[in-house]
Amino acid sequence: MKAKVLDIQGKEPCWAIGTVYCELKYKPNILEEVINDVYRAPDLTKSYTDPEGSDEIMLEDESGRVLLVGENIRATPFITGAVIGVLGMEADAGTFQVLDICYPIPIPQKPLSLSPGRSAVAGNKKIAVVSGLNISTTSPRRLLKLQLLQEYLTGNLCSPELISNIGKLLVCGDSLSFKFDTSSSGELVNCLSTLGNFLSNVTQSIPVALMPGAKDPSNRSLPQKPLHKALFSQTLGAHLEEVNRDVLKLVTNPYYFHIEGLEILATAGQSINDICKYLIPNQGSSQEEDTIEHRLDLMECTMKWQNIAPTVPDTLWAYPFPSSDPFLLDEWPHVYIVGNQPGYGFRDLDVHGRKIKLISIPVFSSTGDVVLLDLTTLETEVINIGA
Structure with missing residues (x-):
């Protein structure tokens, strides 16, 4: 497993952990909303995605970002802010071919009390x-x-x-x-x-x-x-x-x-x-x-x-x-x-x-x-x- 996403090396299978970031064509920009004073304006956007396929999904940590590619990207929901682990290898410079996905370790759940x-x-x-x-x-x-x-x-x-x-x-x-x-x-x-x-x-x-x-x-x-x-x-x-x-x-x-x-x-x-x-x-x-x-x-x-x-x-x-x-x-x-x-x-x-x-x-x-x-x-x- 790599400590940082920028440590990923070519043709070497590894796990990488980070936060998903989605770069979508129609995604709103909160800073622009604040600057333009449209904070209370209703959001009429029905989808942030680009039907022409220009959207990108990345995995980021404090060191940088790497572009995620592969069939798993289309089959699994990848949402900005989700922390996940991905198994794969570098395909081209700056891209990571995803083969498998893992989620955070289980958290506790209180037992059902017999009230x-x-x-x-x-x-x-x-x-x-x-x-x-x-x-x-x-x-x-x-x-x-x-x-x-x-x-x-x-x-x-x-x-x-x-x-x-x-x-x-x-x-x-x-x-x-x-x-x-x-x-x-x-x-x-x-x-x-x-x-x-x-x-x-x-x-x-x-x-x-x-x-x-x-x-x-x-x-x-x-x-x-x-x-x-x-x-x-x-x-x-x-x-x-x-x-x-x-x-x-x-x-x-x-x-x-x-x-x-x-x-x-x-x-x-x-x-x-x-x-x-x-x-x-x-x-x-x-x-x-x-x-x-x-x-x-x-x-x-x-x-x-x-x-x-x-x-x-x-x-x-x-x-x-x-x-x-x-x-x-x-x-x-x-x-x-x-x-x-x-x-x-x-x-x-x-x-x-x-x-x-x-x-x-x-x-x-x-x-x-x-x-x-x-x-x-x-x-x-x-x-x-x-x-």
Whole structure:
């Protein structure tokens, strides 16, 4: 194994370890965005790739970069920021023919605790997960869906016994549909009031954890801070008092929490959405390439890379941490939830004997889907709230 990528010598098979860097034709430049003062501008780019094949994938360390080539490059997702090891040999000067790939050594995972809730045979506890409410006071259809969701979660659309097993509602970001460049402040106030009334009614039945997302009035850079209490002072004043902190939690994105012996990691989906742009062809067939299985593949990759946001800060805004990376995993969760995806999907992942449940949560405003996760069996169920 070579200590540095620049130590690679011709025709000598070796291992090299480094960080992947992708030079893509349509990849945005964050420094230029800052200089041109377009920090809050929406990202309309669907793909960073060049259909003509000019993109390059490199492995870099403190000594320099080497260009990666070979069939494995096309068969395996290579994303900026992922730390990997590659086996191969120098093909031409400055290029490395990749024959095999390895990932970081396994990290620990807490054993599933046998809490009373997990050992119960009947009456299994569940959590409801939803994302992408995209509340807009100018869209009657979305408001109707939101009302039906409220009626379901409060037990008015189904048997109260079924709802009694739901111990928590997790909202994975993008609760509002508000454009900072064109929408008025009055429209934002109306959207926040609608969201606040929804939360006030639902919390009478079940506790709620509310995460921010890309469209919500929170900091754009990751990790996102919780939505500020002042945004809901008119509708949720009593719920935000210290005595009610377990009823309504305004949480961060990403959100790591413990419930019924499970370690659950949830994100609002910005990272997976950004990673997709590194791989989806920049042409008409991009929708065919971007399937839910493809998204689950990328979620699996982030677990193997042990980094849930590798493209930070290259193409995804992030707060600079001088001595640590908050997106690196110290241990694997039992459940990994990603919100605001095109559709629902799940996968049971086994990484070196550690089992992880991957769950893709669809955009509610488009699909009307709510996902129920059984905390005992880790089985999932989709409830469609049609409107």
